[in-house]
Amino acid sequence: MDSIRKRTAGKMTASWQSIPHVFQFDKADVTAVEEFREKYSKKVEKEGGKLTVTAILLKIVAKALETFPKFNASLDFANKEIIYKKYIHIGVAVDTERGLLVPVIRDADKKTITELSIELGEIAEKARNKKIKPDELQGGNFAISNLGGIGGTNFTPIVYRPNVAILGVSRSEVQPVYTDGEFEPRMMLPLSLSYDHRLIDGAEAARYLRWICEALENPLLTMF
Numbered sequence: 001m002d003s004i005r006k007r008t009a010g011k012m013t014a015s016w017q018s019i020p021h022v023f024q025f026d027k028a029d030v031t032a033v034e035e036f037r038e039k040y041s042k043k044v045e046k047e048g049g050k051l052t053v054t055a056i057l058l059k060i061v062a063k064a065l066e067t068f069p070k071f072n073a074s075l076d077f078a079n080k081e082i083i084y085k086k087y088i089h090i091g092v093a094v095d096t097e098r099g100l101l102v103p104v105i106r107d108a109d110k111k112t113i114t115e116l117s118i119e120l121g122e123i124a125e126k127a128r129n130k131k132i133k134p135d136e137l138q139g140g141n142f143a144i145s146n147l148g149g150i151g152g153t154n155f156t157p158i159v160y161r162p163n164v165a166i167l168g169v170s171r172s173e174v175q176p177v178y179t180d181g182e183f184e185p186r187m188m189l190p191l192s193l194s195y196d197h198r199l200i201d202g203a204e205a206a207r208y209l210r211w212i213c214e215a216l217e218n219p220l221l222t223m224f
């Protein structure tokens with residue numbers, strides 16, 4: 001095993017053995033998000049970023065973590081304490097030739113979608129070019145794992161300890177959705193949420209994931 005495989009193996013074993021995982025699934029209608037991406041991709045490109053679904057999700061998830069502080073917390077199980085974080089740092093799973101790396105976007109809530117697009121592109125490139133520093137892989141409170149660029153209808157990522165949840169993103173596709181007596185072609189994004197049932201209850205997880213779906217469908221909701 002090389003150092004990355006050893007690290008991944010150690011972290012995954014520790015997480016899987018200590019966290020009672022539950023998985024929640026949902027689907028977001030991202031037809032409007034795709035229109036937005038198409039409309040503004042050139043603008044973000046001019047500033048040096050790629051307006052991807054992951055960058056948009058970073059913005060929405062940052063707001064979701066603010067709204068649902070339990071998902072931005074960690075558990076000190078020995079002392080039976082919940083540690084609520086006052087900052088929003090989000091890890092993003094990056095597929096590299098050397099294996100999985102999870103660089104962290106710090107203070108995601110304070111950044112614009114353009115800034116997040118630029119930073120995501122930069123850290124993913126650094127991770128792939130072996131330029132990422134150890135401290136850039138640490139300190140995340142929540143993580144996003146997007147396998148949609150590769151494919152698949154759904155999956156259940158493992159929560160990265162000491163996080164208490166992780167969002168899995170699968171491939172969006174056009175599906176017939178029944179609305180007002182008719183089927184309409186809509187772009188649907190399958191999402192999964194893996195969470196630590198010691199801290200988070202099923203109803204809270206369902207509400208949190210629904211909130212993310214509704215925010216993708218109607219971003220004004222994030223401003224309440």
Ligand code: CAO
Binds near residue numbers: 054148149150171
């Ligand atoms: N549904 C459909 N298409 C998607 C998609 C999704 N959910 N996510 C990405 N895509 C498409 C993009 O639109 C892009 O298409 P174009 O080249 O035609 O524009 C292509 O897939 C590649 O996307 P990207 O990588 O440029 O964009 P991103 O910012 O969304 O993703 C990153 C960045 C780092 C998340 C991704 O490159 C990656 O490494 N994913 C793998 C993560 C992983 O290994 N997870 C498993 C960890 S175990 O939990």
